[in-house]
Amino acid sequence: xxxxxxxxxxxxxxxxxxxxxxxxxxxxxxxxxxxxxxxxxxxxxxxxxxxxxxxxxxxxxxxxxxxxxxxxxxxxxxxxxxxxxxxxxxxxxxxxxxxxxxxxxxxxxxxxxxxxx
Amino acid sequence: xxxxxxxxxxxxxxxxxxxxxxxxxxxxxxxxxxxxxxxxxxxxxxxxxxxxxxxxxxxxxxxxxxxxxxxxxxxxxxxxxxxxxxxxxxxxxxxxxxxxxxxxxxxxxxxxx
Numbered sequence: 001x002x003x004x005x006x007x008x009x010x011x012x013x014x015x016x017x018x019x020x021x022x023x024x025x026x027x028x029x030x031x032x033x034x035x036x037x038x039x040x041x042x043x044x045x046x047x048x049x050x051x052x053x054x055x056x057x058x059x060x061x062x063x064x065x066x067x068x069x070x071x072x073x074x075x076x077x078x079x080x081x082x083x084x085x086x087x088x089x090x091x092x093x094x095x096x097x098x099x100x101x102x103x104x105x106x107x108x109x110x111x112x113x114x115x116x117x
Numbered sequence: 118x119x120x121x122x123x124x125x126x127x128x129x130x131x132x133x134x135x136x137x138x139x140x141x142x143x144x145x146x147x148x149x150x151x152x153x154x155x156x157x158x159x160x161x162x163x164x165x166x167x168x169x170x171x172x173x174x175x176x177x178x179x180x181x182x183x184x185x186x187x188x189x190x191x192x193x194x195x196x197x198x199x200x201x202x203x204x205x206x207x208x209x210x211x212x213x214x215x216x217x218x219x220x221x222x223x224x225x226x227x228x229x230x
Binding site: 044045096107 | 121148150152157158159160161162165167175207209211216218219220221222223224
């Protein structure tokens with residue numbers, strides 16, 4: 001069964017410092033991995049995804065994520081945090097199976113990122 | 118393009134009442150999904166559809182029904198609302214080809230008293 005763990009409910013970081021939001025996953029076979037961001041009272045917005053190839057994926061707003069197959073992790077990173085990055089971040093995984101379950105995502109519980117000035 | 122839209126944005130129901138949430142997308146996407154979001158629980162899949170006229174159960178389908186009569190619309194129904202269904206409901210859609218991302222609507226905040 002597919003599952004995603006985000007071990008930290010909250011991450012606090014000072015503006016200008018690097019940030020990391022952690023994600024580990026469990027899936028049979030090779031996964032597709034996604035990061036989404038949710039601002040208050042809004043829907044989820046896509047940030048980036050890992051499909052195949054380079055383990056370092058670059059996405060929107062200066063975010064990047066590193067896929068580590070041996071550690072089954074897909075941590076979200078940004079070299080220099082902004083106050084405007086404060087939001088709820090979700091990691092999601094899906095398998096590569098075909099058929100009617102194609103496209104189904106499994107989400108982590110979310111990590112609240114707070115960047116203070 | 119409006120993307121994914123949801124109607125209504127807010128609703129308050131009494132226990133036992135029924136209602137329908139409407140999701141519409143203008144991206145010609147094949148796949149559509151209904152999720153509920155509860156604090157500390159992340160997003161949980163209620164029902165989904167892989168094409169017009171087809172639906173399937175997700176992780177938490179009990180108490181909900183869905184219909185996909187038109188490709189662009191995906192309706193979520195609550196026949197007899199319960200306080201446990203107080204939540205924020207999100208609709209999402211995805212195109213057919215490849216490992217593309219899902220696009221989310223703005224959400225419907227439902228309170229059942």
